[in-house]
Amino acid sequence: MNNKKQAVTIKGTKEGLTFIIDESCSFDHVLIELEQKLSSSLVEKEHPMIKVNVYVGNRYVSQEMKDQIINIVRSKKNLIINDVISDVMTKKEARKIQQDLDVTTITRMIRSGQVIHVKGDLLLIGDVNPGGRITATGNIYVLGKLTGIAHAGVEGNRQAVIAAAYMNPTQLRIADFMSRAPDFETEGLFMECAYIDNKEEKIIIDRLQRLSNIRPNMNSIERRMSNG
Structure with missing residues (x-):
């Protein structure tokens, strides 16, 4: 059921693009859909050097998970990763x-x-x-x-x-x-x-x-x- 859900929503802002990740989808599904959407002509036609913020909601993402998201975004030459934002704080932050x-x-x-x-x-x-x-x-x-x-x-x-x-x-x-x-x-x-x-x-x-x-x-x- 989750596999039919849209895991990644891309919205344009004045600062660039915001990728909203559905927190209920599996992380593997998120990575697959993110790769697919960034490979589409929709993103390729955007202006060069676009800043991207990734909002993961109430999902804890480890540094390894962040790196996976960042690497996919950076694979597109015209996209610059700005931040990966989570509503879940670490124990150190808490x-x-x-x-x-x-x-x-x-x-x-x-x-x-x-x-x-x-x-x-x-x-x-x-x-x-x-x-x-x-x-x-x-x-x-x-x-x-x-x-x-x-x-x-x-x-x-x-x-x-x-x-x-x-x-x-x-x-x-x-x-x-x-x-x-x-x-x-x-x-x-x-x-x-x-x-x-x-x-x-x-x-x-x-x-x-x-x-x-x-x-x-x-x-x-x-x-x-x-x-x-």
Whole structure:
């Protein structure tokens, strides 16, 4: 029954061609039909140097399977393989996403010379003293005094925020943006947050209650801090 099904659908886009693979068909059937369709005059008459994306849907494809698809596409001189896209993620990809979503809770004081780094969000229940440093790939929440250094979104996440119960840092960094203490018009205020303002192209310090407007997709920890 599957052998009568169309395993490969070819659609034209502005960027080139998209090959949509039926995930219910056997992989052998997919390869045979792909070879047949690419050997047809329909494809041969296309303009030279066409980019091709192959969408395999909810089908896991190993590197060997990808190579088989790529080799068939590349056998046509006028076709350039751009990407093989699958909705199924690898264990490595899933672990990285999980790490980025995780919230690491640490209960301690960060003293001068101490450095804490976590994957995902950091919830610190304690103070960060001058000379202390905390970094995270996600957001940073300090339920205490932030008078040291904090760096959120260290891998380039410009949507990350830094929130503190008492904000008077030596230095703040979010992704590749940096703001030092002299930039702040305060000697330390309660319940504030720092974020990147895309229009101003700089780090802004604001009342924590504004987080829901600044980052409407904020998670439950940010919401609880904003609401006290």
